[in-house]
Amino acid sequence: MGTTSRLIEVLPGQMRDIALRIKRLREGLGLTQEELAKRCSRAAGELIEPEDLRRVGRMSRSRVAHIEQAHRPRPGKGVAITLQPHEVKVMAHVLGVSPEQLVGDHAEGIITWDPLTNPKRAHHFLGLMDECGRNARELFGWAEFLPCSLETREFMHRHHQAIFDADALHLPEELRAEYNRAVVTMYDTIGDRRREDLLAAASTRPWVMTHIMLRPDLEDIARGNGPYAGIDSAVRRECLENLRALIVDRALRINLIVADGAAGMDHLFPGFDSLVVFDEEFAFWRYDSGDIAYTRHPSIVRLRRALLDTVRAHALFREPGDVVRYLEDLVRSMG
Numbered sequence: 001m002g003t004t005s006r007l008i009e010v011l012p013g014q015m016r017d018i019a020l021r022i023k024r025l026r027e028g029l030g031l032t033q034e035e036l037a038k039r040c041s042r043a044a045g046e047l048i049e050p051e052d053l054r055r056v057g058r059m060s061r062s063r064v065a066h067i068e069q070a071h072r073p074r075p076g077k078g079v080a081i082t083l084q085p086h087e088v089k090v091m092a093h094v095l096g097v098s099p100e101q102l103v104g105d106h107a108e109g110i111i112t113w114d115p116l117t118n119p120k121r122a123h124h125f126l127g128l129m130d131e132c133g134r135n136a137r138e139l140f141g142w143a144e145f146l147p148c149s150l151e152t153r154e155f156m157h158r159h160h161q162a163i164f165d166a167d168a169l170h171l172p173e174e175l176r177a178e179y180n181r182a183v184v185t186m187y188d189t190i191g192d193r194r195r196e197d198l199l200a201a202a203s204t205r206p207w208v209m210t211h212i213m214l215r216p217d218l219e220d221i222a223r224g225n226g227p228y229a230g231i232d233s234a235v236r237r238e239c240l241e242n243l244r245a246l247i248v249d250r251a252l253r254i255n256l257i258v259a260d261g262a263a264g265m266d267h268l269f270p271g272f273d274s275l276v277v278f279d280e281e282f283a284f285w286r287y288d289s290g291d292i293a294y295t296r297h298p299s300i301v302r303l304r305r306a307l308l309d310t311v312r313a314h315a316l317f318r319e320p321g322d323v324v325r326y327l328e329d330l331v332r333s334m335g
Contacts, residue, residue, distance in 0.1 A: 015081060018103055019070035025095040025102075026068075033064040039094045040064075047093060048086055059090065101128045110300065112293040115186065125284075125292070126193065132282040132296075133207060140308055141276035142212040142269070146221070146239070148191025149198040150211065150246060150254070155231065155239035156191050160184045162227040199252065207278070208253045212311050214261035222330045237334055244327040247320055258317040258326055265314060268307050277305045 026036050040059035062078075069079040083091075083103075092102040100111055113125075133139065141147065148156050164183045165176075198209065220226050221236055228236060246254050259265055269275060275285040283304040284294035295301060317323045 014103060015070040015083070017071075018083065019068050019080070021102060021104070022091060022095070023068045023071060025097065026064075029095065033068070034061045036091075036094065037061045037064050040090050043094050044086070044090045047090055052086070059087070097127050098125075101131065104296070110293050110295045110297070112291050114291050125294070126190065128282075128294070129278075129284075130197075132278045133205065136207040136278040136281065139207050139209045139276065139278055140305065141210070141274065142308055142311055143274035144214075144217050145227075145273070146213070146243065147194070147211060147274075148187075149194040149209075150243055150256075151191070151195075152235070152239045152242050153188075153192065153195075155235050157184070157188055158231045158235060159227060160187050160191075162230055166227070198254075202252045208255065210255040210257065212257045212259055212308065212315075214259050214265055215316060216261040218258060218330065222334050233334060237331060240327060240331050240334075244324055244331070247324055247327070250320065255320065256323050256327075257312055257315045258323060259311050260314050260316050265311050268310060275304060275308065277301060277308065280305055 026033070031039070037059045044053055044058060063080070066078050067080040067083065069075045070081070072079075088099050088103060092099040095102065145159065151159065161180065161184055164180050164187075198205075221228050221240060224231065224233065224236060243256070246252055247256055269285075271287055272285050273288055275283070277283040280298065280301050282294070282296050283301045284292060285304070286292050312318075317326045
């Protein structure tokens with residue numbers, strides 16, 4: 001589904017940024033140009049049909065060098081002026097990113113994928129988030145729940161179990177445990193990394209995190225409603241107390257906005273359970289089906305951000321002090 005397997009052709013005007021991206025990814029993996037070429041040649045044998053492989057040939061060290069030259073202000077003789085679709089496919093595979101991430105492509109709009117049937121793309125997706133986050137000023141999001149990075153690990157794990165237990169009800173009983181174990185492990189791994197990255201890099205990351213939740217969704221955590229019904233009160237309390245501590249520590253640059261659920265705000269996100277944007281450069285969201293969509297198309301990102309700005313305008317609590325007092329009241333209401 002979506003456009004994750006389409007052919008991507010690189011135009012000459014894109015080469016400078018792509019060449020620099022390839023060089024950084026290669027160096028990040030600790031590979032020489034020769035080693036990258038050898039890995040690409042091996043991967044081509046797996047990814048490209050034999051008759052096509054005979055036509056396009058294999059990747060050489062000199063080809064890698066000519067590609068990477070394209071990022072220089074004054075490229076040398078023989079510099080690559082474009083990449084062919086098969087080269088994009090093979091190099092992206094070897095470098096551990098998606099083809100779209102490798103070429104910085106947003107021309108086709110929204111890319112949609114199912115993380116359960118294509119778990120390897122989780123690595124691609126996290127890499128794309130890291131790339132977009134290097135120069136962003138704000139990570140701005142809304143969700144029906146707390147993002148993993150703002151949850152305690154125990155609460156996150158129990159929440160994932162509850163969500164995916166419900167999703168697996170249609171499966172034969174003998175498959176449910178295997179399904180739940182695999183998907184919870186995958187989402188726990190992503191959540192752990194996001195939490196570690198958020199907190200460990202607080203002093204160096206360029207962006208502020210701002211997360212919006214509707215008041216009824218936060219109160220469901222305190223009361224143990226819906227997906228939180230099976231989570232012990234002590235675990236829910238610890239999560240809310242941890243959330244309060246994260247907001248209090250202003251060095252972390254984490255903001256929580258509590259919006260008015262009675263104002264019909266949930267109708268702004270039909271079919272979504274979460275939405276996040278980096279400035280006006282990148283947006284991703286999750287559908288109720290569990291599929292994740294993302295885009296770098298400027299017009300689409302701006303429209304998604306406008307939804308978040310609308311909800312922010314209906315904030316009940318926005319200033320850190322007001323939010324902290326609200327969370328303290330919420331914890332006290334748990335008895």
